[in-house]
Amino acid sequence: MSGEASSLSSGLVLQGVDDVEDYIWANEGEGSLPWDRFSHVFDLVQNGNQAFRENHFEEAINCYSRANNIKPGDPIILGNRSAAYSRISHFLKQRPASTSEYRPLNGLDPTIHAELALKDADKEGSLDKLEKYELAQDIILAGLQVDPFSNPLRVSLRNLESMLPTMMSKSLGKPERSDDFDCTLCLKLLFEPVTTPCGHSFCRSCLFQSMDRGQCFAVYLHVSSYASASIHLICFLMLF
Structure with a gap:
């Protein structure tokens, strides 16, 4: 998204704060930190300011947030982070909906994940009925790679893992049935x-x-x- 923000800002003027405030090298008075921690805060703010000026707003927000965790309540850190949030909000406001549909900022739409996972769940159910448990497990794991938070797939995986040892022991040593001796009319084993x-x-x-x-x-x-x-x-x- 930072690259898109950079290209967008080159053609449009983003409203909000034009620049951020540099952090002063001063660690005295109330609320002072050990010099090693203060130096780390100073470096984080400087990196955040550089990222802000290069229109890498997410990176800037991350640097300011890390600095705020070390020195909470600092007005310069909070002000700079607020400016970064303001700039990124204006970028999102100016981003066309068609661009978001073509190139989402945060991955695929959740409904697309759900549709992809549903196909794997249906296929897993069919393989389960055919007693092809290992292949069904592979299908579930492939679906979870698409949508790791799919509740139907996670429930199916737990159920399959709980019953897999029992089913595998029953099918152990049992030859896999082929359709070489099936009747093409009734689709059953040939009789007479x-x-x-x-x-x-x-x-x-x-x-x-x-x-x-x-x-x-x-x-x-x-x-x-x-x-x-x-x-x-x-x-x-x-x-x-």
Whole structure:
């Protein structure tokens, strides 16, 4: 934002205090500090003044605030910080809304963070139902990188971490099921599979109930005769 403030002030006159007051090298009387601490305060104010004159208002405010923590209530420090706040407020007032939408000063809009995190939450829920817990955990962590304060994602992560050891122990040693032996008609494991002459397999009941014409559903080739159940495929499936 400091760079934008510098470019903006080169074309527009920012209202408010034109300059800040230099800090005097004097540490006497009531409220005096040890010289090492006073020297640190002096350096902070000088750095803040330089940042102010270069239109780096956030850096100037930070320096003045640190100096005020060491020597609270100092009129010069408070006055300079007030001037920096005044200049930065006028900069924000003059900044067009279209510029803020195109280039936000403080990151993405919170609603955008929420929308991005919601997609990860939905994907995590789907993976959870598929019992892909490790992948679901990775999706949650990726969503938290986008929006670290998303309550739905944080709750989902806690719930998943609490149930992950139990679910992993249940699935330990259990082979991952593939869809190589699924029927393309009912999308379930082949039952009494029938193989067509073109080499595609379906459940016997699915094939007979759905075939209203003499063509294979996969390649639309003519099925000249109904193939009987493949004995070899049945024997292979019975091993499971």
